[in-house]
Amino acid sequence: MSETSIGIIGCGVISGIYLRNIARLPGLALRAVADQRPAAAEAAATEHHVPALSVEALLARDDIDIVVNLTVPAAHSPVGRQVLEAGKHLYLEKPLAATLGEAQELAHLADARGLRIGCAPDTFLGGGHQAARAALDGGRIGRPIGGTATMMVAGHERWHPNPDFYYSAPGGGPLMDMGPYYLTALVHLLGPVREVASLSSRPRTVRRIAAGDRAGETVPVETDTHILGLLAFEGGALVQLAMSFDVQAHWHSPIEIYGTEGSMRVPDPNRFDGEVEFGDGAPLAAADRAHGADNWRGIGLADMAAAIGDDRPHRASGALALHVLETIDALQRAADAKRTITITSDCERPQPMTEELA
Numbered sequence: 001m002s003e004t005s006i007g008i009i010g011c012g013v014i015s016g017i018y019l020r021n022i023a024r025l026p027g028l029a030l031r032a033v034a035d036q037r038p039a040a041a042e043a044a045a046t047e048h049h050v051p052a053l054s055v056e057a058l059l060a061r062d063d064i065d066i067v068v069n070l071t072v073p074a075a076h077s078p079v080g081r082q083v084l085e086a087g088k089h090l091y092l093e094k095p096l097a098a099t100l101g102e103a104q105e106l107a108h109l110a111d112a113r114g115l116r117i118g119c120a121p122d123t124f125l126g127g128g129h130q131a132a133r134a135a136l137d138g139g140r141i142g143r144p145i146g147g148t149a150t151m152m153v154a155g156h157e158r159w160h161p162n163p164d165f166y167y168s169a170p171g172g173g174p175l176m177d178m179g180p181y182y183l184t185a186l187v188h189l190l191g192p193v194r195e196v197a198s199l200s201s202r203p204r205t206v207r208r209i210a211a212g213d214r215a216g217e218t219v220p221v222e223t224d225t226h227i228l229g230l231l232a233f234e235g236g237a238l239v240q241l242a243m244s245f246d247v248q249a250h251w252h253s254p255i256e257i258y259g260t261e262g263s264m265r266v267p268d269p270n271r272f273d274g275e276v277e278f279g280d281g282a283p284l285a286a287a288d289r290a291h292g293a294d295n296w297r298g299i300g301l302a303d304m305a306a307a308i309g310d311d312r313p314h315r316a317s318g319a320l321a322l323h324v325l326e327t328i329d330a331l332q333r334a335a336d337a338k339r340t341i342t343i344t345s346d347c348e349r350p351q352p353m354t355e356e357l358a
């Protein structure tokens with residue numbers, strides 16, 4: 001397999017796992033890192049033996065093929081534009097952009113330049129969700145008719161040292177932050193969403209940081225933080241969704257899918273491991289499949305790099321992320337307008353994983 005050269009912009013909390021995994025995933029070679037905080041870039045550069053550059057200098061390098069944008073959501077679009085305008089393929093963390101309009105502009109720019117966009121989450125390529133997909137496609141629960149998706153926590157200010165972006169608008173809130181995991185997993189299993197309804201609330205106006213140098217500081221809440229939605233999928237399944245940063249504890253599963261012949265519980269879509277459980281019969285362990293244990297964030301990047309070489313579509317695609325972002329945007333608009341909203345973008349179910357990246 002030939003090597004694809006990678007540059008990273010954004011050396012904060014999530015960059016650690018990308019930096020480690022780029023070194024162990026096939027076909028990827030890290031060339032340079034950048035951050036608007038030079039100290040963050042220097043720390044990553046020293047640990048991984050690559051240069052720390054300015055964003056401009058990294059984008060000017062001829063030997064970088066894909067730039068991974070790990071900045072905060074508000075910077076996904078401006079930094080993403082710079083990457084595409086520099087003629088590089090773009091892979092970025094979720095959400096694709098802080099607004100649907102910005103995401104659509106990125107997609108147009110990439111198309112116009114003949115460049116690819118890939119976007120997290122790529123957890124659906126892990127062993128847990130691939131086991132669920134195989135069971136579903138194999139007919140184990142019959143035709144899907146419904147399901148639930150539940151992500152309810154007390155708020156990321158409990159542990160993140162700079163949680164401002166989780167509560168800022170646009171780009172913040174549980175729907176923007178965690179919705180991509182749940183909606184991407186559902187689209188991977190059930191196909192595209194066609195219609196949504198929802199209600200939302202904002203129980204608190206400020207949040208107090210609990211960890212790091214800024215512990216005790218408060219952050220203003222500019223987004224709704226408790227959202228209950230209904231999703232109608234093209235294939236006919238109806239799914240209820242709950243996304244919240246206001247729940248201290250609960251007893252729901254992350255994702256359940258109900259079919260005409262049975263039901264299944266799907267692992268946490270923020271993870272690569274877990275078990276697929278069924279209403280009857282033996283569970284399927286993620287660990288029995290490739291990337292079913294450990295944290296493999298970056299597998300979507302490796303798949304995109306391989307896909308460019310093989311001239312085939314990549315799985316964690318810009319089109320998938322755009323469809324997910326349109327659904328997120330529609331859920332909030334449906335809550336604001338108190339009406340159902342039709343989803344217009346098309347998106348194929350991504351191909352199941354093969355063992356090629358194992």
Ligand SMILES: NC(=O)C1=CN([C@@H]2O[C@H](COP(=O)(O)OP(=O)(O)OC[C@H]3O[C@@H](n4cnc5c(N)ncnc54)[C@H](OP(=O)(O)O)[C@@H]3O)[C@@H](O)[C@H]2O)C=CC1
Binds near residue numbers: 071
């Ligand atoms: N933290 C987590 O567990 C996870 C986060 N993610 C996603 O990863 C992304 C990053 O999150 P996280 O690592 O937590 O965020 P952090 O705030 O820890 O790190 C982001 C870094 O990017 C820098 N940055 C911001 N804007 C720019 C810019 N225009 N140019 C260059 N650098 C910039 C920030 O600098 P500054 O501090 O000055 O703003 C900061 O150093 C988000 O999209 C998030 O949703 C995904 C999975 C897990």
Ligand SMILES: O=C1CO[C@H](CO)[C@@H](O)[C@@H]1O
Binds near residue numbers: 156
């Ligand atoms: O994407 C993410 C994955 O999960 C984390 C919490 O567990 C989030 O904070 C983060 O933004």
